[in-house]
Amino acid sequence: MEFVTYEQDGYVGIITINRPKALNALNSAVLEELDATFKAVDLDTTRCLILTGAGEKSFVAGADIGEMSTLTKAEGEAFGKKGNDVFRYIETFPIPVIAAVNGFALGGGCEISMSCDIRICSENAIFGQPEVGLGITPGFGGTQRLARLVGAGMAKQLIYTARNIKADEAYRIGLVNAVYPLEELLPAAKKMAAGIAANAPIAVRNCKKAINDGLQVDMDQAIVIEEKLFGDCFETEDQKAGMGNFLEKDKEKKLKVVPFQNK
Ligand code: DAK
Numbered sequence: 634m635e636f637v638t639y640e641q642d643g644y645v646g647i648i649t650i651n652r653p654k655a656l657n658a659l660n661s662a663v664l665e666e667l668d669a670t671f672k673a674v675d676l677d678t679t680r681c682l683i684l685t686g687a688g689e690k691s692f693v694a695g696a697d698i699g700e701m702s703t704l705t706k707a708e709g710e711a712f713g714k715k716g717n718d719v720f721r722y723i724e725t726f727p728i729p730v731i732a733a734v735n736g737f738a739l740g741g742g743c744e745i746s747m748s749c750d751i752r753i754c755s756e757n758a759i760f761g762q763p764e765v766g767l768g769i770t771p772g773f774g775g776t777q778r779l780a781r782l783v784g785a786g787m788a789k790q791l792i793y794t795a796r797n798i799k800a801d802e803a804y805r806i807g808l809v810n811a812v813y814p815l816e817e818l819l820p821a822a823k824k825m826a827a828g829i830a831a832n833a834p835i836a837v838r839n840c841k842k843a844i845n846d847g848l849q850v851d852m853d854q855a856i857v858i859e860e861k862l863f864g865d866c867f868e869t870e871d872q873k874a875g876m877g878n879f880l881e882k883d884k885e886k887k888l889k890v891v892p893f894q895n896k
């Protein structure tokens with residue numbers, strides 16, 4: 634891979650977008666490598682992923698403006714689909730993905746962070762959807778995910794004005810969960826990921842699926858989705874071990890490691 638690196642740290646996988654000369658902007662090659670990297674993750678040995686950008690200045694400075702500038706309508710749609718397919722794959726990936734946003738997260742950069750489950754960022758992070766200033770709409774799900782995360786009114790303001798916001802404002806509006814000094818960001822992401830990885834893996838996956846799928850439907854259907862995924866947990870060794878440890882008052886016992894059971 635030229636633009637994406639993968640590192641395994643225990644149960645945690647760290648995916649780094651590494652195209653520093655363009656501030657990690659997403660061109661077709663980066664999108665293809667991201668797709669291949671996510672598809673290669675070993676789900677039997679990985680319980681949580683971190684997505685970050687190389688360097689100290691930028692997470693992802695957007696889709697590659699140079700590559701997009703000459704696109705025809707058909708090519709623009711194809712480029713949008715390539716990005717959207719990868720982002721949706723991340724969003725529905727079976728295990729949680731934490732975006733560790735280490736600088737600029739503009740346009741497609743903000744959008745890829747929003748396809749992750751959780752966003753934390755460094756103090757120098759800048760978020761924004763500058764597309765209307767470039768004569769386009771957000772094309773990698775920005776109009777949809779930003780509105781769902783921060784509410785329609787705030788999303789409309791940010792998208793219509795194309796105004797960038799700093800880390801503290803991103804935190805205030807709920808776009809990120811926490812802000813850290815740059816050097817503490819990755820350690821914090823790893824600590825959070827390790828905390829997630831220490832819990833019952835199938836239960837964590839079922840929580841992600843329940844939240845994601847439930848948000849697509851009305852509450853009556855959402856509750857049924859939750860019931861089904863809750864019920865599935867009672868077929869796992871983790872449920873027996875987890876509840877057994879509690880009842881035996883054995884807090885030292887770790888949950889049994891159970892590979893993903895593909896249902
Ligand atoms: N694309 C390509 N190259 C980029 C880039 C980008 N988005 N952002 C930065 N670079 C490159 C710069 O061209 C420069 O390259 P050289 O000139 O050195 O070769 C290098 O990275 C360093 O950038 P700067 O010299 O500009 O660095 P500064 O610190 O001065 O400024 C900046 C940093 C992030 C404020 C600035 O680079 C900037 O404004 N970048 C553009 C940010 C932006 O507008 N991002 C949103 C892109 S639009 C769709 C699919 C997707 C999308 C839309 C539609 N469909 C097909 C439906 C998504 C759109 C976007 O993401």
